[in-house]
Amino acid sequence: MIQLSGWKRWLLAIVVLHGIVACAGFFAPYDPTEQDREHPYLPPMRIHLVDTQGHFHFRPFFYAEQLRVGSFDQFEEHSQQAIPLRFFVTGARYDLLGLLPFRTHLFGAEASRVYLLGSDAYGRDQLSRILYGGQISLLAGMLGAGLTLLIGVLIGATAGYLGGWRDGLLMRVAELFMALPWLYLLFALRAFLPLSVSPVQAFFLIILVIGAVGWARPARLVRGVVLSARERDFVRAARGFGATDSYLLRRHILPETSSVILTQAAILVPQFVLAEMTLSFLGLGVPEPVPSWGSLLASLQQYSVLVSYWWMYLPALAIVPFFLGYLGLASALQQDAGTEKIVRTAGGSRW
């Protein structure tokens, strides 16, 4: 058994969670856009081990569901028709990680579709849509965080290293960016674009927007670190033997910012996933039928859905383990950087 310490344990947890979402095709029983008009708004099915006669079965099964007579959205279990749950079944074709064509799914059933987390208005499987939706939301969050950090590090390092009026100017711009009412500016920005945009365009637009908005905070943090690193004796010493600015930044100053950048990344990714969800919820994100966590939640804007079908809230819960993982990683990284600093200072006076 390998012993993992501190942040590595959190990183492993995050990698596993992302792995599940990345391999959505395998874990999801169905294609996320496949409709089943017979079963709209079907509540999550119950998985049984004991049948109506009280017999125990080793293989879990569920009952086929049908509309209750005289109702348009109330389903009941058909107690004669027990359908066994099968594992590693062959079903809809998908590309694993976008590369390898596969047909094997973790579970499924033969005679009827199984809805572990219910279905939506078109009878699409909610579980499959949550898993596939995670791909869009998480990727948007990660790319957005990457873009933000890139801009933040560039601007922060420039401001901190050059100092003087250029530092002042860049930091005022950063403050301006923090002060703007972003959500409403996004609406305005959206108004300039054509009415319908393709899912790919919309996806990159979202990344661009959340990436451009968030750089101010990491830029200020990086600037602070660079500002103090610039005055370090080892940077002075390197300048003393003739190092150029770009060498100093690359070799001595930017490595000092690495722990700040990592911690910021761990904080920014879930924050930007949430931003993607907000934008998609408001209809500014990736359009139907491609699922994302935000657009899945958009159906809650209808009052009837909001009060009648509780399983439509489930996409909101999907982010919770990811959020916990990232926040745990962020605080573990912070703690790590803290102890490293303490060890170093102690080492400095250990003569």
Place this chain on the structure above:
Amino acid sequence: MDRLLIVEKIEKRYGRAHVLGAKQEVTALLDVSFSIGRGSTLALVGESGSGKSTLALCIACLERPTSGKIVFNRNEITVLDEKQLREVRPQIQLVFQDPARSLNPRFSALELVSEPLLVQGRLDKREREARARALLGQVGIPQEKALQRAEEFSGGQRQRLAIARALSLEPKLLILDEALSALDCSVQAQIANLLMELQGRLGLTYLFITHDFAMAGHLAHEIAVMEQGRVVEIGAADEVLGTPNQEVTRRLIAAMPRLTAEAHAPRAV
């Protein structure tokens, strides 16, 4: 004697803009003049805050004096621009007080000592490494420790690393800014002897900055005493130690540890 470094009427003022009201000015150096002969050692002695380190940074071309003139190796370096300075800097190397801060903790001993050569683009990779290993040997760092990171060395060894790094570019002038002050006595003595040996062998010129008159008397040919940004007394080492003219000098000499104090400067009763 041929003078390697001539400092003439150097002034350094730091302006600090205050939130409210006018700009505040701090004068770190005021009308400082002295010179160092090629191959000799000048000790600059003063209490903390007397401007010694600012002077060191000005001479090492890491800070620009507000006014005055510094002539190094017959070139006036105070008029050079940033690009030209980058060419002068390797000839004047500065060893800082605290090697824990002047050596990047992420670097190995070998990387640290060969970094100046890398930056200067001198030699190829293998030659650099050989040269760095030779330097480590010169300052008494065992070869098997060459790949250890800076933070794994003791304070004395780190200061040896810092000296080896400063020597790697074969500078003409070595400024030691309180380079021995943080070390304990036996290590101080070892490094002081190392410095003297290197001076004899390589013909180095030292500007030795300290608050310790005993060490100054031991190492230097000349001593300059600083107080509040000014040089108040300057002369041959035994003259300054024997017949101090200034109150500060007498105070600093009195602060020397008794045994060494008597050995170097029998006090007039």
